[in-house]
Amino acid sequence: MEAVGFIPSSQHLVQTNKTVTWASPSNIALVKYWGKYDPQIPANPSISFTLNHCNTKTSVTLVDQSMLSDKSTGAFSFEFSFEGAPKPDFHPKIASFFARVFDYLPFLKTYHLVINSENTFPHSSGIASSASAMAALSLCLLELSDEFPPNDQNVFSEAFYAKASFLARLGSGSAARSISGPLMQWGKTPGFKASQDLVAVPFNKVLAPIFKNFQDTILLVDKGEKVVSSTVGHGLMKDHPFAKARFQQAHDQLALLTEALVSGDMETFISVVESEALTLHAMMLTSSPYFILMKPGTLSIIEKIWNFRKNTALPVCFTLDAGANVHLLYPEMHKVQVLQFIENELVAYCQNGQYICDQVGSGSISHTVQP
């Protein structure tokens, strides 16, 4: 489908003063999206596990401009609160998101939106919240548009979720993958006919049982602000000397990973996932300007994981985002042993001993209170 296909053919009936609420999860990429073209088109395909507990919950109320004070110009406006307090720092990112989605949600132009958002994970944990935040906001806006009303059982259609992913992508690329779950693929790749650059689609093969309730324990090595924003990081791939080889590698690794996800071949799964994490960081190490996003604790944890895997033969591996925190991935059946290992050997490298236990989840959930 082309982008114009997401422009509604007619204006839908919109209910003023209606409040809708969605909770969207964060996700962790196994094959990484790193590099993009305008407008938010990925330079390579990616695939991620949708998480379960790390969520953003957002409510949006639609207010008719005529209900506002005389100062209202009648043009689109919004107010945004995060965990109960106004957050002007978030305004520019949200405003540029709105600028990109107006054509696809034309009803917005004459309304004022009251947006309230909260995260279930600690705010300054170094965990990117743009994916879950943009996914939840997109779902709210699309529900308000009434373009794809739910059925009598309050179930939304595939078309609703596809457009929500399209909108979320315009806010933050990885947000396209936070709409559904448990495994979402985004970006055209030859091995998967349904794959697309404009929306993320659910992995359409049967996952091997070992991945059911797969665990992701996020070791918070550094809870500070990101050294480099993802937007800047993606930009560095434009003139990157290794870009072409990297983009091809992502296609190849995705093909290998797809087979491993179906067969349950953990050796291949681990080697692709760890290679992807290290390649992402290698791109940052070799870009101009260059950046080191890991901390000494990140490397110590990786070494400990490798030793633990060698000594126990348990299929435990790591992945990284564009930061210092480590995501420890492992099958649910090994939870007790791995948590013991974390307590004994890894907690020492976590800031204030903090880590978050999450697992693969099934995607965004509506919390709209129906009248």
Ligand code: DP6
């Ligand atoms: C390293 O989705 O945060 O997490 O599209 O600029 O908002 P923008 O970037 P973003 O990039 C995420 C990069 C990553 C890898 C991934 O999630 O695939």
